[in-house]
Amino acid sequence: MGKTLAEKIFETHLIDMPFPDTWVLKLDAVFCHEITTPIAIDDLERRGMDRVFDPARIKAVIDHVSPAKDSKTAEQGATLRRWARRQNIVDFFDIGRNGVCHALFPEKGYVRPGYALVMGDSHTCTHGAFGAFAAGVGTTDIEIAVLKGVCAFRRPGTIRLNLEGLPRPGVFPKDLILKAISVLGVGGATAKVLEFRGPAVDAMSMEGRMTLCNMAVEAGATSGVCMPDATTVDYLWPFIGPEGEKLYATKAEALADYARWRSDEDAAYDATYSIDCASVEPLATVGYKPDQVMPAAQLSGVAVDQVYIGSCTNGRIEDLRAAAAVLAGKRIAPRVRGIVSPATPAVYAQALREGIIQTFLDAGFCVTNPTCGACLGMSNGVLASGEICASTTNRNFNGRMGKGGMIHLMSPATAAATAVAGHITPAL
Amino acid sequence: MKTLGGPLLFLDRDDINTDEIIPARYLNEDSREALGPFCFEDLSLRGFDRAADLSGKGAVISRANFGCGSSREHAPWALEANGINIVVAESFARIFRQNMFNCGMVAVELPKATIAEVFERFSGAPADLVFDAEHRTLRFAARDGGNQLTVPFVLGDFEMAMVRAGGWVQFAADRY
Numbered sequence A: 001m002g003k004t005l006a007e008k009i010f011e012t013h014l015i016d017m018p019f020p021d022t023w024v025l026k027l028d029a030v031f032c033h034e035i036t037t038p039i040a041i042d043d044l045e046r047r048g049m050d051r052v053f054d055p056a057r058i059k060a061v062i063d064h065v066s067p068a069k070d071s072k073t074a075e076q077g078a079t080l081r082r083w084a085r086r087q088n089i090v091d092f093f094d095i096g097r098n099g100v101c102h103a104l105f106p107e108k109g110y111v112r113p114g115y116a117l118v119m120g121d122s123h124t125c126t127h128g129a130f131g132a133f134a135a136g137v138g139t140t141d142i143e144i145a146v147l148k149g150v151c152a153f154r155r156p157g158t159i160r161l162n163l164e165g166l167p168r169p170g171v172f173p174k175d176l177i178l179k180a181i182s183v184l185g186v187g188g189a190t191a192k193v194l195e196f197r198g199p200a201v202d203a204m205s206m207e208g209r210m211t212l213c214n215m216a217v218e219a220g221a222t223s224g225v226c227m228p229d230a231t232t233v234d235y236l237w238p239f240i241g242p243e244g245e246k247l248y249a250t251k252a253e254a255l256a257d258y259a260r261w262r263s264d265e266d267a268a269y270d271a272t273y274s275i276d277c278a279s280v281e282p283l284a285t286v287g288y289k290p291d292q293v294m295p296a297a298q299l300s301g302v303a304v305d306q307v308y309i310g311s312c313t314n315g316r317i318e319d320l321r322a323a324a325a326v327l328a329g330k331r332i333a334p335r336v337r338g339i340v341s342p343a344t345p346a347v348y349a350q351a352l353r354e355g356i357i358q359t360f361l362d363a364g365f366c367v368t369n370p371t372c373g374a375c376l377g378m379s380n381g382v383l384a385s386g387e388i389c390a391s392t393t394n395r396n397f398n399g400r401m402g403k404g405g406m407i408h409l410m411s412p413a414t415a416a417a418t419a420v421a422g423h424i425t426p427a428l
Numbered sequence B: 001m002k003t004l005g006g007p008l009l010f011l012d013r014d015d016i017n018t019d020e021i022i023p024a025r026y027l028n029e030d031s032r033e034a035l036g037p038f039c040f041e042d043l044s045l046r047g048f049d050r051a052a053d054l055s056g057k058g059a060v061i062s063r064a065n066f067g068c069g070s071s072r073e074h075a076p077w078a079l080e081a082n083g084i085n086i087v088v089a090e091s092f093a094r095i096f097r098q099n100m101f102n103c104g105m106v107a108v109e110l111p112k113a114t115i116a117e118v119f120e121r122f123s124g125a126p127a128d129l130v131f132d133a134e135h136r137t138l139r140f141a142a143r144d145g146g147n148q149l150t151v152p153f154v155l156g157d158f159e160m161a162m163v164r165a166g167g168w169v170q171f172a173a174d175r176y
């Protein structure tokens, strides 16, 4: 019997099994941000254990509220900043160099096939796009992860999701994952690994795969995963090739090595689902749960107050390109507030070079610095009660972007078309 | 080990998420205790009156997929700040469940039919939950004395070890 990618990672990273089915894994990387880490840092200090297992394996960023919006968020940033200095965490990203964690860390080459990694953030599942096991965990798990470099899990089963065929023009990875969540339900993959397979994934860029894996947790999954392939190698090449860490002389060599992390053909899955991508339309959510979706074309009665383009789901360069292609030469509806937050400085710079930022400005969008911002309703675009936001983020929970606000999740292209129309509409 | 159980808060809905337990706008608080006043501020549940229903409670019972969404351990902390350290439900989101045990708190799954029976027999009037670690049972009891139900629960060795140790830091700090 063959093994899944997740099984291979669990077996190679196991360092202790204190109880049956308690797998304590050795971690290749621990990611930290300023919302969930400071209380762990304070706790370690209080316990007289203010140490880290390996500063080079810890990456930290201030991203959720940046720049700080008030004294409390300033203190959170300060706690993380002081800790990073004290513990010699070199890969610490403060304002000017910071970006949304799940966009920034992959861009820096910190995620590799076969890794086991954790972060105090549920959308850590994003990093599984590289063929890694990447789990969101709470503050206590982060505390032990930074101190000891380990984390405990039950061994997860894997659900295989075949994305058959190819999506039509105007249909994006966001639409495919919304469709998948609507099929699985918000608890349908709880505590499982969600493995994305099939021609649509093979044809997808790393950015698209990250969008898929990002929302795996919205079906309850611990990690999304994609199989490492030539696209993965191309993306990582600046870091792993002769210009980087010199791990491989040729791409073929890297590809052959990474192949050991692909699920075996005869691996056993807990369940298998298939989606015919050619039949998926541009979608949008309609309730307070990400599994409640409808074709965007049927939602023209929903007028929106704000359109938000950004986040770890859809704030990457391809997302901005897709939105800008829709916005080119147009202006957003007068009553709509448009906000775009490029997810990282590199995305921002690339968008500037390509004229995309100008397109957003000409259309009437506000362009913010890279940050989570409005996505979690802490800053940069909080909704008032009764307001409706078309958003490229990943969660439409009640109150998520502001108390009493309503969120409709959709792709960047659909969000851009919605901004122009003033009500929900697909781009094509 | 923490004392577990107490007056029951009935939350009759599936998929109660972490943003409902503690909204993100309060994640800038720098202590666990400070979260208390904001617990369930955004809960969308017909008839739920925060001020009246939350006060004095020691346990929560809910339906499927409780705690879905964010990884924020602020959710268990916000419950604990209100005196609640045990949640009973049909099922839990993985991270929330893990966070509960990591804090030395308890998340117990009971079969759908048992949860339904508890809602049917006990909700609407004051009732208490007793967590009996030794006999691995949960006892539901109406405050007026008449109605009682004792059901067995199953927790893994890891979970029981977390409850006994008071959480994952206490367990892992010496071991690894």
Ligand code: SF4
Residues within 6 Å of the ligand: A064, A100, A101, A102, A121, A123, A310, A311, A312, A313, A371, A372, A375, A376, A393, A394
């Ligand atoms: S962009 Fe939103 S979902 Fe992503 S890490 Fe930031 S707050 Fe979380």
